[in-house]
Amino acid sequence: MSRTVLVLNADYTPLRVVPWQRAIGMLLDDKASMVESYAGRMVRSTSQSLPHPAVVALHRYSRFRNRVRFNRANVLARDGYTCLYCGTKPRRPSGHPDLRQLTIDHVVPRAHADDRGQILVSGERRPVTCWENVASACGACNGTKADRTPEQARMRLRRPPRVPTALDVLWMALFSVSIPDEWRDFLPEGSPWRNYWTAELDA
Numbered sequence: 159m160s161r162t163v164l165v166l167n168a169d170y171t172p173l174r175v176v177p178w179q180r181a182i183g184m185l186l187d188d189k190a191s192m193v194e195s196y197a198g199r200m201v202r203s204t205s206q207s208l209p210h211p212a213v214v215a216l217h218r219y220s221r222f223r224n225r226v227r228f229n230r231a232n233v234l235a236r237d238g239y240t241c242l243y244c245g246t247k248p249r250r251p252s253g254h255p256d257l258r259q260l261t262i263d264h265v266v267p268r269a270h271a272d273d274r275g276q277i278l279v280s281g282e283r284r285p286v287t288c289w290e291n292v293a294s295a296c297g298a299c300n301g302t303k304a305d306r307t308p309e310q311a312r313m314r315l316r317r318p319p320r321v322p323t324a325l326d327v328l329w330m331a332l333f334s335v336s337i338p339d340e341w342r343d344f345l346p347e348g349s350p351w352r353n354y355w356t357a358e359l360d361a
């Protein structure tokens with residue numbers, strides 16, 4: 159059974175999650191070294207059998223250059239699958255986020271955009287559908303707010319929507335896998351993805 163691999167930067171901070179084949183390539187190209195392997199698991203490359211990497215570390219420091227696709231799934235992930243208005247976190251019985259109960263709200267409603275579909279964001283003309291003007295919202299909050307700005311609806315965003323950072327990108331990757339024990343020492347204590355299910359996102 160194949161598993162994903164946590165890639166650490168040269169300073170041992172978590173950088174990204176990659177398929178095991180890519181991690182093997184990094185090891186064979188001498189771009190990274192093995193930090194942890196999955197006990198008792200081997201993987202076969204063209205000519206040799208290697209311990210299955212669980213965590214590898216880059217030899218050279220990599221600057222974050224991840225760009226995040228602007229789509230519904232990533233907006234919900236950026237917001238921690240939480241309604242940015244009331245803070246509710248819809249979950250399925252399994253504990254995973256219940257995406258069907260979250261909607262994408264336009265903070266400044268589409269109806270307020272000019273005839274080019276733009277609004278003013280921090281003094282700049284931006285398309286009404288942009289990272290800074292969309293927020294995850296539960297159905298109830300979205301319905302209450304309707305075609306109004308938060309001010310008009312007397313609703314407050316718990317934090318301003320923003321373009322995701324490289325750390326958000328890592329978070330998104332980690333949401334899609336269950337975190338193996340072998341990674342835990344490398345995920346910072348108290349980081350949202352380490353204790354994701356219990357963490358309060360809005361301290």
Ligand SMILES: [Zn+2]
Pocket residue numbers: 241242243244245246295296297298299300
């Ligand atoms: Zn809500």
